[in-house]
Amino acid sequence: MQKTMHKKLVLASGNAGKAAEFRAILAPLGFEIVLQKDLGVIAPEETGKSFVENALLKARAASEQTGLPALADDSGLCVDALGGQPGIYSARFAGEHGHDGENNSKLLELLSPYQKVSERTAAFWCALCLMHGPEDPVPLIAQASWQGSIAFAPRGQNGFGYDPIFEVTGRHLTAAQLPAEVKNLISHRGRASAMLYALLQTELAGS
DSSP, rough: OOOOSSSSSEEEEEOOHHHHHHHHHHHHGGGGEEEGGGTTTOOOOOOOSSSSHHHHHHHHHEEEHHHSSSEEEEEEEEGGTTTTTTTGGGGGTTTSSOOOHHHHHHHHHEEEEEESSGGGGEEEEEEOOOOSSSSSOOOOOEEEEEEEESSOOOOOOSOTTGGGGGGEESSSSBBGGOOOOHHHHHHHHHHHHHHHHHHHHHHHHHO
């Protein structure tokens, strides 16, 4: 189905860190990213049972309220020893949505019995959804993961969320110790964004 893409996208998030990452990734295609809070969008309740479901909910709500295409991501950290927790509840793991310090502290406490790196394996997951409009029957969807383990203490000043305690496989650095340009290439969000970029390139070439 051929679609005409408006070059202004609403990012269905209030997270300035995510906005900066998406602006850097999508700038070559000429997209302008606007945070939904700057347009007065009321975020929906995240009632989905998967990252994809929640991304769809958020993108649809932002598009409905603005009349613009909307980009949403739902992402989180899945820790093997905890049966995949915190998963879709990553942002509110400690109770209050988006309280990074408390989320990290709770996770480190739960993993304190696990003293081997091999017992602390984890992966970040990201699902991206781009809806051309609120009734879009075929939104663009991209998913990717980033493998690592949970460090024994926070390290690094970059990034946000669980970045200071997520040690990247093969690098001996946490996500918060990586330069932004490296993280944008290899992270779960970076990989999913590269997939979305390719989908958008194809779509724009055919429009």
